Amino acid sequence: MKPSAEQLLAAIRGLPLPKVRLMEVCGTHTMAIAEAGIRSLLPENVKLLSGPGCPVCVTPAEVIDAVLTLAMEKNLILASYGDMIRVPGSIPGDSLQRRRALGADVRVCYSPMDALDIAEANPAKEVVFLGVGFETTAPGTAAAVLSAAERGLSNFSVWSMLKTVEPALRALMAMDGFNVQGFLCPGHVATILGEEGFRFLPQDYGMPAVISGFEPEDILLAVYKLLRQIADGAPKVENEYTRAVRPEGNPLAKAVMAKCFTPRRDLWRGLGEIPQSGLGLREELAAFDAEKKFGVEIPGPAKTACRCGEVITGRMDPTGCPLFGSRCTPEDPVGPCMVSSEGACAAWYKYSDQ
Amino acid sequence: MCLAVPLKLIEIHGNDAIGDAMGVQRKIRVDFIPEPKIGDYVIVHAGFAIERLPEQQALEDLESWGELDEALR
Amino acid sequence: MDDIITLDYGSGGKKTARLIENSIVPALSNPALNALTDGAILGDLVFSTDSFVVDPIFFPGGDIGELAVCGTVNDVSVCGAVPQYLSCSFIIEEGLPLADLERVIASMKSACEKAGVQIVTGDTKVVERGRGDKLYINTAGIGKLKYPGLSPAKIREGDAVLVSGTVGDHGTAVMLARSGMMQTELKSDCAPLNRLCAAILDTGAAVRVLRDPTRGGVATTLNEFVEGTVLGIELTEGAIPVRPAVKAACGMLGLEPLYCANEGKLLAVVAPEDAESVLAAMRSLPEGENAAQIGVVTAAAPGKVLMKTALGGRRVLQKLAGAQLPRIC
Structure with a gap:
């Protein structure tokens, strides 16, 4: 029997703890927390922060600028998840949606396999799939690339913006002013990586870690387990989401991912350049690497008043940003955290009670 | 980051399969599921099954939808 | 405000409202329009219009024709009026199968019968292939105000x-x-x-x-x-x-x-x-x-x-x- 939400909340309130800051690093957790109104139910000493867990939000503006430039190429179809369509580059309002209105051929996909079908149906055009996401999304992207190679689809390529969680969390914990006492770990990344993917948190940093599912009760239970670990002074990895996460993760998915991708340095909004934090296509798959195929160049860092970087590193609440709610709103977003419905700012704006 | 839903496998052709939830069906890939069988519940992200769910658990997740279903009939 | 129209302006959400409030109403201002109700209330008449662009034009449970009748009937009805007469305008993309158009018209007929209204005037235009998406329909409707004061x-x-x-x-x-x-x-x-x-x-x-x-x-x-x-x-x-x-x-x-x-x-x-x-x-x-x-x-x-x-x-x-x-x- 699952414990009820009331039981869990009572248990959380019953733990005698000073101020505690917990961070989730998964946009779907951000959304679930906001949607269920969990912040309004937790006692005041427990603060839930949204970390760098939304793939759209961790993509820097200058990378989006390069995407927008590519989208305007003649005879090119840009295929993307819906999440990326409204993200502005360094100029507010300039997004794939706007470029589409100006003539770019931008298609929304539900799966990387959809992009393959588009390539097959349009042999005279180049189809570039924007591969955003973390380890959950990477295996499917890899399978699509391998499948394109098998089918001999020479007009298909992937721009991999895929990122990995561990290097980002390490970079985050090394930042000045980092002040978080436990991580609510992303359930579906853990489905791929397994419990072992988060062992470094207690082992190297003495950091409590609980892998959590996405139902409100899952999240409350994970919060309780984190608080319990903090109270007991015994950091470890606990798995609350056993129905979808095995200790070793999914070996088949990991193998396909390794066959297609290799770690490389990558740019993160708010965290800067992190070595070995991105997934690039392997040399032997260069024919499917959109960055190589189209000679993509990332412009220098864009200047913006947007404080997304500080928000996703837990150093600022969305409301601390001078643009929040005035110049930056979900209908006219300046930063990606306001675009993606799972972005920390959008979730805050959409659901908060203030 | 990763929205995923439990679906029941109702057709399998190699790595291609059809997943169903409440009569809504989509084409998915089962590359990462060893020996997938019709009737298995899998958790699907961006068109790929990323893990098999124990049936008991999958049903529990779907339970609240089922209750609603009854109420609307 | 953006300098070009994107799909967001057609979503029915905040951007649509902004377009109406900033660009349309100020220019065309009059008391009936400014009320921004589903239909204009003109003495004891209610008058409303709506355009229908849906992809695909046939979908489970209906099609663009049924939608075009119901949408306008509903806009008039929620103002407290009894809808009576509709106009109907087709904008057809070159290449649309005649059978599809006739199927749409047949479902408009049955929707009109269900709602007890008649289409009494209309128009058809054909645009070049690629300049439209199969079929767009505009309808307008009038009805007698029977239950005034809803607001x-x-x-x-x-x-x-x-x-x-x-x-x-x-x-x-x-x-x-x-x-x-x-x-x-x-x-x-x-x-x-x-x-x-x-x-x-x-x-x-x-x-x-x-x-x-x-x-x-x-x-x-x-x-x-x-x-x-x-x-x-x-x-x-x-x-x-x-x-x-x-x-x-x-x-x-x-x-x-x-x-x-x-x-x-x-x-x-x-x-x-x-x-x-x-x-x-x-x-x-x-x-x-x-x-x-x-x-x-x-x-x-x-x-x-x-x-x-x-x-x-x-x-x-x-x-x-x-x-x-x-x-x-």
């Missing part, structure tokens, strides 16, 4: 917020059809609502306002009721009827039922003591069989729509910001 301004603290049935059916059915997913359960709820409106208003209950929550969904329409006023609405999550298949489909596509379009549902705000009689009137008709009270009007959250979650938490439901996009995250 969001009449809403009072304590009023009951009712919905005539399950939420998000049309938007989800169309989205699924567009996504290429298969399904057997879900149909658009496309239906004329004039009979339901009359049944509600004939009870003599203190009905403050009626509205059909089309684009932008229930969340957007409820926001329109209270924005800029001293009152708010608190919804109860568990009370909102949503079909399991809609929930499942929205889960798969990353959408929210409360922001998905409805084409055969009514939202009604009524005096609390009349909630039961209005619900009974709704449930007496097939188009209102799943009617439910979903919330109350409260002074505690001026201008806002709040949701009391199943967990007991509270969150704000904003208007739809732009077009709903399927997401993976």
